[in-house]
Amino acid sequence: MGMEIRPFSEEWLGAVRAFNLRLRAAQLAEDMRLPENAATELLPGSELYIAVENGAVRGGYVLRQQQFYFGGEPNPVAHYRLPVSEGLVNKAYAMVGALMLRHALKMQPMLYALGMGSYEHPLARMLQAMKWSLCAVPFQFRMVHAGRCLRQLGPLRQPNWRRVVVDIAAATGVGGLGIQAVQWTRTMRIPSGWKAESAGTFGKWADVVWQSCRADYRMIALRDSETLERLYPASDPRFVRLRVSRRGETIGWAVLLDTAMHQDRYFGDLRLGTLVDCLAAPADARAVTHAARVELERRGVDLIISNQGHSAWSWALREEGCWNGPSNFLFAASPQLVKLLTPFESAQRELHLNRGDGDGPIHL
Amino acid sequence: MNIEILSEVCSIAGDLFEKDPRSLTAGSSPEDVEKWDSVQHLNLVLALEERYGIQFEPEEMDGMKNLGQVAALVGSKLS
Numbered sequence: 505m506g507m508e509i510r511p512f513s514e515e516w517l518g519a520v521r522a523f524n525l526r527l528r529a530a531q532l533a534e535d536m537r538l539p540e541n542a543a544t545e546l547l548p549g550s551e552l553y554i555a556v557e558n559g560a561v562r563g564g565y566v567l568r569q570q571q572f573y574f575g576g577e578p579n580p581v582a583h584y585r586l587p588v589s590e591g592l593v594n595k596a597y598a599m600v601g602a603l604m605l606r607h608a609l610k611m612q613p614m615l616y617a618l619g620m621g622s623y624e625h626p627l628a629r630m631l632q633a634m635k636w637s638l639c640a641v642p643f644q645f646r647m648v649h650a651g652r653c654l655r656q657l658g659p660l661r662q663p664n665w666r667r668v669v670v671d672i673a674a675a676t677g678v679g680g681l682g683i684q685a686v687q688w689t690r691t692m693r694i695p696s697g698w699k700a701e702s703a704g705t706f707g708k709w710a711d712v713v714w715q716s717c718r719a720d721y722r723m724i725a726l727r728d729s730e731t732l733e734r735l736y737p738a739s740d741p742r743f744v745r746l747r748v749s750r751r752g753e754t755i756g757w758a759v760l761l762d763t764a765m766h767q768d769r770y771f772g773d774l775r776l777g778t779l780v781d782c783l784a785a786p787a788d789a790r791a792v793t794h795a796a797r798v799e800l801e802r803r804g805v806d807l808i809i810s811n812q813g814h815s816a817w818s819w820a821l822r823e824e825g826c827w828n829g830p831s832n833f834l835f836a837a838s839p840q841l842v843k844l845l846t847p848f849e850s851a852q853r854e855l856h857l858n859r860g861d862g863d864g865p866i867h868l
Numbered sequence: 869m870n871i872e873i874l875s876e877v878c879s880i881a882g883d884l885f886e887k888d889p890r891s892l893t894a895g896s897s898p899e900d901v902e903k904w905d906s907v908q909h910l911n912l913v914l915a916l917e918e919r920y921g922i923q924f925e926p927e928e929m930d931g932m933k934n935l936g937q938v939a940a941l942v943g944s945k946l947s
Contacts, residue, residue: 507930557930591898591906598898599932601906602913607926629907633914 507562507600509607512542512552516561520554523561523590530593538564538588547864548734550585553607555600563589563600567608571726574844576719581841582612583862587627605630613840618862620834631836637845639852641811643831644821646687646797648777649806650680656772657807659830687825698755700795703745706732709754717756717785721814722854723845725861727783732759735864736781744803748784748795756784756792761865762803777805779812779821781860786816793820813857833859873946874939880915881935884908894936916942 512520517540524537538561539545539552546552547568555563566585571578587608589600608615620628623638632638647653654660654674661667673679703710710729718724725731736743736759744760761778765771777800784792793810800808808826811833812818822828835857837845845851859865874894881896882889885903898904904912909932913924916938922945924932932938 506927509926589906591909595898595905596933598904598906598909599929602910603926603929605910606924606929610926626905626907630910633907633911 507555507557507603509553509555509604512554512564516554516556519556519559519561520564523564526590527588527593532592536588536592538586539566548731553604553611555589555604562597563587563591563604565604565608567611569612573718573721573724573726575722579614579844580612581614581616582608584608584615584617585863592626601626601630605634609838613838615838616841617836618834618857620836621832623834625834628834628836634838636836636838637842637848637852638834638836639848640831641813641833641835641857642818643809643811643829643833644818644826645810645829646808646821646824646826647683647806648801648808650683651677652774652806653683654679656774658768658770658772690822691825693823695791695794698748698750698791698795700746700748700799703747703757705729705738706736706745706757709747710757713754713756713783717783720785721856722851724856727781732757735860743780744799746792746795746799748788748792750788750791755788756782758782758792758796759860760796760800762800762805771807774806775804777801777803777808778859778865779808779810780865781858782812782817783856786814789814789816789820790823793817793824797824811857811859813852813855815853817856817858818853870939870943873943874936876919877916877935877939877942880919881912881938884911884915892935894939895934897934912938920946922946 520538520540527536542552546566549570550566550568552564552566554561565587568583568585570581570583572581587604590597591600617627617631628638651674654670660670706729710732714728736745742761744762746758747754748756758779759781761780763776765774765776779796782792797808810821811831812821842848878889878892881892885901885908887901913929917923920942928941931941
């Protein structure tokens with residue numbers, strides 16, 4: 505019997521576990537595995553599809569159906585997530601990756617992928633071959649405790665000669681002072697009249713923000729109060745939820761993470777503050793990023809990071825003294841989806857995309 | 869199997885996998901062609917679709933485990 509792609513059902517759990525064990529035995533990265541517990545591992549709207557052959561699972565992917573808005577007009581789009589194939593460890597199954605991608609496109613031609621890590625990632629290469637459009641979602645950061653950042657940030661410390669320079673800059677204090685000075689001069693214009701408070705729950709006020717600004721973005725995933733409560737539930741203490749207002753009127757919100765990293769490949773042992781998700785009219789982005797920075801600095805983070813697709817949010821972060829860094833957070837749109845985003849070269853800076861999209865704030 | 873199609877499939881695969889087409893046979897598979905990985909498999913599918921003006925369905929792509937099977941599938945879609 506040939507390969508068949510089918511929705512996951514409980515009877516396949518053992519075969520999924522066996523598949524994951526085969527991948528683990530080949531010492532692939534820990535996240536190269538299929539979810540074994542849909543309730544805890546999958547975001548709302550997700551369905552796991554598995555490639556099965558003679559009773560064995562040979563691959564799988566997750567299709568997450570989402571409502572997106574294009575200039576305010578709703579359109580269903582699906583996120584092509586976590587495609588994993590036995591072809592990674594056994595070339596006899598090299599065809600599984602292409603088979604799954606074709607299957608997903610047949611299920612929903614309006615597809616996107618997010619993350620991937622690099623244009624050289626196998627999925628990114630496959631999507632480019634399939635004439636998908638790809639772009640990097642800009643990455644920005646601000647060093648709050650510059651000396652610690654210089655000592656801990658992995659990318660700053662490669663190759664060895666740079667590590668020596670950075671260590672000298674950190675030890676003498678020159679590096680930290682220089683960075684603080686540049687960041688300070690960039691943050692001269694402080695927005696005024698705003699007020700931030702802990703959001704509690706995302707209620708009607710969040711719906712008002714959503715309704716008033718969704719048409720400002722060329723493409724944005726549904727961010728009404730119900731969706732936000734599912735993504736960032738008040739019951740999860742990791743999420744810091746800010747409501748930002750001006751003259752008594754809510755203008756936007758932000759979801760932050762404050763995470764103590766431990767021997768992380770990129771962030772070492774830094775205390776990392778992340779602007780995960782946010783929403784406001786583009787004209788009000790600055791007030792929200794400012795509120796987010798103030799809150800993260802108040803909490804004592806060492807480094808603030810964010811990926812923001814829309815130019816208004818990137819600009820707002822630059823005004824907060826953020827530097828542009830190399831982004832490994834890629835957005836890929838299927839040819840059918842790109843029809844709503846032409847010309848893609850200019851549209852890509854009008855997409856509201858951040859770490860709240862796609863897989864959500866993983867690895868943070 | 870149509871020898872002409874197999875020969876052309878081997879030629880296309882040779883370009884993609886950076887192998888002398890004469891060294892490829894109906895039995896050549898990802899296991900014995902170093903550069904035949906999941907990405908190149910997709911490139912092979914796309915190149916064949918373009919060359920012959922055909923479209924492979926996901927369920928058909930399972931029957932592409934070696935170049936002989938690929939050529940046979942192309943032949944069946946052309947007939």
